[in-house]
Amino acid sequence: MAFVCGDAGAGKTRTVDELCRHLPRGMRAYRATCLEYAPSPMGPAVDILAALEAETGSRTAAVEFTAPAGEDPADKRHLFERVAATLRAAGSQHPFAAVIDDAHWADTVTLELLQFLIGTLHDARVLIVVAYRTDEISESHPLHAVIARAARARNVLRIELGPLSHAEIHELIDATLPKNLRIEPESLRSVRDRSEGNPLFAEEFLKAVVDNERSGDVRLALPHSLRGLLLERLRRLPADDLRLLEIAALIGRRFKAAFLARIGAREAGSLDAFLRMALAEHFLMEDEEEPGCFSFRHALTRDTILDGVLAMHVRTMHLVIAREIEREPDHAERVVELAEHYWSATAFAECAGYAQTAGDLANARYAYAEAAAHYERALACGVADPATCIVLHEKAASAYTSLGASQKAAEHLEIAVDHYTATRDDGRLVQVYLDLAVSLRRTGQTDRAFEALRRAAELSTVTGNGRLLLKSSVQLALLHAMVENWSEVDVHLRAAEPLLPE
Numbered sequence: 255m256a257f258v259c260g261d262a263g264a265g266k267t268r269t270v271d272e273l274c275r276h277l278p279r280g281m282r283a284y285r286a287t288c289l290e291y292a293p294s295p296m297g298p299a300v301d302i303l304a305a306l307e308a309e310t311g312s313r314t315a316a317v318e319f320t321a322p323a324g325e326d327p328a329d330k331r332h333l334f335e336r337v338a339a340t341l342r343a344a345g346s347q348h349p350f351a352a353v354i355d356d357a358h359w360a361d362t363v364t365l366e367l368l369q370f371l372i373g374t375l376h377d378a379r380v381l382i383v384v385a386y387r388t389d390e391i392s393e394s395h396p397l398h399a400v401i402a403r404a405a406r407a408r409n410v411l412r413i414e415l416g417p418l419s420h421a422e423i424h425e426l427i428d429a430t431l432p433k434n435l436r437i438e439p440e441s442l443r444s445v446r447d448r449s450e451g452n453p454l455f456a457e458e459f460l461k462a463v464v465d466n467e468r469s470g471d472v473r474l475a476l477p478h479s480l481r482g483l484l485l486e487r488l489r490r491l492p493a494d495d496l497r498l499l500e501i502a503a504l505i506g507r508r509f510k511a512a513f514l515a516r517i518g519a520r521e522a523g524s525l526d527a528f529l530r531m532a533l534a535e536h537f538l539m540e541d542e543e544e545p546g547c548f549s550f551r552h553a554l555t556r557d558t559i560l561d562g563v564l565a566m567h568v569r570t571m572h573l574v575i576a577r578e579i580e581r582e583p584d585h586a587e588r589v590v591e592l593a594e595h596y597w598s599a600t601a602f603a604e605c606a607g608y609a610q611t612a613g614d615l616a617n618a619r620y621a622y623a624e625a626a627a628h629y630e631r632a633l634a635c636g637v638a639d640p641a642t643c644i645v646l647h648e649k650a651a652s653a654y655t656s657l658g659a660s661q662k663a664a665e666h667l668e669i670a671v672d673h674y675t676a677t678r679d680d681g682r683l684v685q686v687y688l689d690l691a692v693s694l695r696r697t698g699q700t701d702r703a704f705e706a707l708r709r710a711a712e713l714s715t716v717t718g719n720g721r722l723l724l725k726s727s728v729q730l731a732l733l734h735a736m737v738e739n740w741s742e743v744d745v746h747l748r749a750a751e752p753l754l755p756e
Contacts, residue, residue, distance in 0.1 A: 255384065288364070349380070353382075372409070388536065420446055422451075430460055502538075529548065569599050593612045610632045648667070
């Protein structure tokens with residue numbers, strides 16, 4: 255017997271399909287599925303026995319194997335013995351595999367039968383494969399007890415399919431993507447990151463990316479197929495638990511239980527019961543190194559929960575959460591969270607300062623894309639002070655320059671040029687012209703780069719700033735060298751040489 259398990263979308267069905275496809279010659283596979291909404295006692299076993307009868311022509315009379323109406327243990331044992339004898343006899347003629355899919359929805363009698371077969375079919379020429387979802391199995395689930403007892407048997411194998419690595423997701427993408435279709439690297443990285451190693455999620459997101467590329471839509475929304483899969487489990491929750499799960503999702507991917515209790519106004523006892531339920535249902539997982547801290551097991555689960563929250567509640571709750579974070583002892587270290595919550599609450603005045611600080615922190619650790627996003631958000635908040643606004647434009651330009659996004663850098667620097675021109679701050683204006691020239695040169699706008707550098711050289715001469723004049727002259731020489739205008743290169747280098755001592 256083999257138990258094949260994993261979260262929804264981990265690849266259980268595909269793994270079993272490949273097993274059935276690669277069985278030795280002459281060995282057949284018979285499959286049955288447990289139904290969530292129409293369970294019948296021993297339903298999968300009866301289906302497999304009926305398929306065996308139809309295939310082999312033997313008179314197993316599958317109808318005789320219906321579960322007894324009463325609870326007499328002797329009747330049940332006789333029934334199980336007949337099933338085991340039938341499977342053993344069929345296997346002696348031709349070895350076969352019997353696959354039971356979705357065993358997390360199996361009825362009690364089917365699970366008892368599996369337990370019985372583990373101990374009685376150990377020497378039979380039969381492979382029984384039981385596939386189930388780990389995210390549907392809590393410790394109180396009857397299948398959990400069957401698996402725990404089966405683990406001691408020598409003829410039982412348990413195969414758990416975990417998330418794929420980044421390299422494996424890329425391999426999956428390469429194998430799935432049409433060869434004649436080019437997808438932007440950023441979109442493929444988004445597929446990899448959002449799927450979190452789940453192959454089904456990766457395939458569904460990849461389909462969405464391909465559709466978006468053909469339609470010109472750049473958004474990567476949650477596909478309906480995945481949303482339906484995740485909603486299926488959420489709908490089974492009581493209203494109070496779902497509401498608390500929504501609050502947890504609004505707080506973030508990771509949160510502290512004490513903070514959730516304060517926001518959700520829950521007593522310690524009821525919160526403990528909620529957390530136990532969320533862990534058992536595999537919505538959340540606890541940080542072993544920091545007890546009391548929880549996180550959503552999958553980001554997509556959190557996204558699906560947030561999709562169901564009314565917009566008017568979202569803004570109100572984000573504002574409440576942000577103000578509660580400001581009361582926390584470690585609020586100074588949580589500027590990214592504060593910027594996110596105030597932005598989602600449309601409290602732009604409060605968001606602006608936190609977003610700028612978050613950008614500075616990201617820039618300090620060389621996370622330039624993150625830094626640029628934070629600076630753009632701070633600018634979108636509508637900073638009232640013109641000087642602060644220009645500083646943000648320059649910081650954004652620096653982040654984009656480090657990213658190699660020279661066109662975006664140039665757009666921000668041109669705004670700074672207009673500001674320093676209007677305020678007659680020639681020292682800052684020269685430096686911005688020099689930075690702008692680099693961005694213009696990298697985007698192929700050579701004429702505009704020459705214009706910016708000439709203006710920088712003129713202003714440096716007027717202000718008598720030898721250091722900036724030296725920079726202007728050397729950059730002009732470099733630009734002339736790129737267009738192979740060697741006489742001008744010589745002129746600007748000779749003009750720069752006397753400035754070297756200064």
